[in-house]
Amino acid sequence: MRNSSIGVLLLAGxxxxxxxxxxxxxxxxxxxxxxxxxxxxxLNTDHPLRxxxxxxxxxxxxxxxxTCGNCTRTVPSLVAYDRQYRSRGLTIIxxxxxxxxPYAGEHDKSNVARALSRQDxxxxxxxxxxxxxxxxxxxxxxxxxxLIDKRGMxxxxxxxxxxxxxxEFRTWDQRIQQLIAE
Amino acid sequence: xxxIALLVALLxxxxxxxxxxxxxxxxxxxxxxxxxxxxxxxxxxxxxLELDDGTVVRFDSPRLTADSAYFAAAPTAATPRPARRGTLxxxxxxxGEGICRSLEIAVAW
Numbered sequence: 150m151r152n153s154s155i156g157v158l159l160l161a162g163x164x165x166x167x168x169x170x171x172x173x174x175x176x177x178x179x180x181x182x183x184x185x186x187x188x189x190x191x192l193n194t195d196h197p198l199r200x201x202x203x204x205x206x207x208x209x210x211x212x213x214x215x216t217c218g219n220c221t222r223t224v225p226s227l228v229a230y231d232r233q234y235r236s237r238g239l240t241i242i243x244x245x246x247x248x249x250x251p252y253a254g255e256h257d258k259s260n261v262a263r264a265l266s267r268q269d270x271x272x273x274x275x276x277x278x279x280x281x282x283x284x285x286x287x288x289x290x291x292x293x294x295x296l297i298d299k300r301g302m303x304x305x306x307x308x309x310x311x312x313x314x315x316x317e318f319r320t321w322d323q324r325i326q327q328l329i330a331e
Numbered sequence: 332x333x334x335i336a337l338l339v340a341l342l343x344x345x346x347x348x349x350x351x352x353x354x355x356x357x358x359x360x361x362x363x364x365x366x367x368x369x370x371x372x373x374x375x376x377x378x379x380l381e382l383d384d385g386t387v388v389r390f391d392s393p394r395l396t397a398d399s400a401y402f403a404a405a406p407t408a409a410t411p412r413p414a415r416r417g418t419l420x421x422x423x424x425x426x427g428e429g430i431c432r433s434l435e436i437a438v439a440w
């Protein structure tokens with residue numbers, strides 16, 4: 150006998166998704182021009198940053214969101230890079246890209262500010278609420294990383310959580326040092 | 332009580348290529364979101380069922396991992412009435428990949 154309270158969900162179809170075929174963790178090479186940043190809402194800086202004004206510096210973009218545990222567990226590594234290399238020519242920029250619509254609170258600038266404070270993040274962060282930078286860089290996962298050389302060329306990309314002093318941390322550290330030295 | 336559960340694969344490119352489904356939605360009541368082995372559901376971004384009338388129903392569970400980042404038991408949500416369809420959003424973080432990614436799927440019941 151069928152229970153009237155039984156509900157059956159039927160798949161109607163995939164609307165959209167940010168899943169995509171897994172890409173190689175890291176790509177490198179001569180580089181392609183890094184798309185310019187056009188975000189208007191920023192934290193930890195007194196003006197919207199543009200890559201054009203950062204020529205001559207190495208730039209590490211970190212695509213993240215404070216609701217992502219993989220992202221927040223990687224932040225201590227980024228804070229360490231910032232402390233070690235900012236004065237030597239590295240600029241780290243967080244690109245805070247929400248996963249869910251605004252009802253989840255990820256779009257709220259005060260929530261982002263609290264997350265920055267909680268994790269001692271002092272490097273600039275852009276609010277990428279409309280995903281313009283996420284899309285421009287063809288990002289699919291949180292966290293993701295783009296390392297840009299002094300000429301504004303993308304030299305390394307990757308994604309995934311890493312931790313202080315682990316192998317992935319050391320790999321990114323070496324890449325940063327390499328590009329600073331060029 | 333007889334219980335019919337229709338597992339709804341949240342399709343991804345990976346799933347389309349023959350990999351196991353990442354999560355499944357089990358009909359209730361209540362609705363229940365079940366993750367495949369090795370797949371963690373993000374508890375800091377509670378899964379959401381968006382109804383056509385604009386209502387958003389959130390999934391939740393009192394059982395979380397020690398760091399409160401993921402659900403330790405399948406999150407549930409009350410079956411919305413009289414709604415018949417909606418869009419399900421879920422943030423999943425496969426444990427071996429060190430990433431989170433979003434899934435979005437239309438469902439009807």
